[in-house]
Amino acid sequence: MPSIDLGQAVTREPALGDAVYAASAETRALRRAWKLMEPFVHGWGLPSRQQFGRLIEWSPVLEHLAYRCATRMSSLMDAIRYDILKSKMNEARLAQYWMAMHAMGNAILLSSAPEANPWLSDMAKRIQWVSWTPTFPLLRERTLWLAACAARSAIAFRK
Structure with missing residues (x-):
């Protein structure tokens, strides 16, 4: 199934x-889309x-x-982790x-x-991976679920 980057197309x-926007307002698509995304956005990424x-x-x-979003969040994770490690435990x-x-x-x-x-595999071929990958923060914490998320991404990257 072909896909496009809607942000680039609108730009x-x-x-x-x-x-x-007009078409989605007529079909209640925005309301349905928001309902679909709400657990991901408001639940801090913890949908059922x-x-x-x-x-x-x-x-x-x-x-x-x-x-x-995931790659940008990896930078946020580094900053938060640094703060947690250098200061007293802040629950x-x-x-x-x-x-x-x-x-x-x-x-x-x-x-x-x-x-x-x-596209993920094609993108990976154009990047020189030296000492960082977007999924490194998921592996660093050594939890099975987060490592499984990272593994699925690695599989999508292919060779």
Whole structure:
């Protein structure tokens, strides 16, 4: 199934954004989309299995944005982790870190679904990987679930 980056398409053709918004308002698509995304956005990335199952069906549409969010979140994770390690234990900051880590894991899962297009593998070929990968924060914490999220992304990268 072919996909496009809607953000880039709207940047090239601003009228497209207006048309998409108008069409979605007529069909209640925005309300349904928000309901679908709400557990991912407001639940700090902790949707239930059923909620994630419904969301993954939309991965060809969401995968680029989800991957972009995950890679940006990896920088946030580094900053929060540094703060936690250098200061006294702050339970609120630690909870924020783990919630964000799980949100990042779900974004990685969403962007590396088998149904997704091969863009992730193509992108990986153009980058020189030296000592960092977007999934490193998921592996660093040594939890099975986060490592499984990272593994699925690594599989999507292919060779």
